Amino acid sequence: MNTPSYIATLVRPMGKQSSERKAWSVGINTTWIPFFTACNLQGVTFIPAEALGCPMRLGYGKDGSVRFGNNGKPVIRVAPELAGSIRLVRENFIAGLQNYASQIAKDNAEAYASLVAHNQAKGLPIAEKQNADLAKALEAHAAAELAETEPVRELVPV
Numbered sequence: 001m002n003t004p005s006y007i008a009t010l011v012r013p014m015g016k017q018s019s020e021r022k023a024w025s026v027g028i029n030t031t032w033i034p035f036f037t038a039c040n041l042q043g044v045t046f047i048p049a050e051a052l053g054c055p056m057r058l059g060y061g062k063d064g065s066v067r068f069g070n071n072g073k074p075v076i077r078v079a080p081e082l083a084g085s086i087r088l089v090r091e092n093f094i095a096g097l098q099n100y101a102s103q104i105a106k107d108n109a110e111a112y113a114s115l116v117a118h119n120q121a122k123g124l125p126i127a128e129k130q131n132a133d134l135a136k137a138l139e140a141h142a143a144a145e146l147a148e149t150e151p152v153r154e155l156v157p158v
Contacts, residue, residue: 004100007100021056021076023078023082023083023086024086024087024089024090026086028055028056028078028082029055032055032082032086033052033055036052036082036085037052040052045085047081047082047085048081050079051079051080051081051082052082054079055078055079055082056076056077056078056079057076057077057078057079057080058074058075058076058077059074059075059076059077
């Protein structure tokens, strides 16, 4: 089976990342808004113009007041209609990745299983070292907590 070009494109570096607001780690203004505007134009989606025109919304509390996060900044959310469409794209994207991997594993079962075993063998020393490091760190952490919580007792003569 030949690898489809859209799959090959997914695993190539594409350049510098932007610092714009993102949904599902994808830029809202540079990717989602143009994508869904094009989808609306083609009749594939029917996202309201308000959601595309003002994709970021203030978060409000139950009492109707603007919500603030622990950092003191107002809570900003993606418009619900846009967020729902992004979630659908993500779910379909994941299903496509799983289907592709499943088809490759089915078409070339022996080589796929061999590569999985090879990858796991190469990763085993890293996993073992991390497990040992974590065990040491947990012991040290527990000892430090015990030292902090245990009261100092003085011996009193009887």
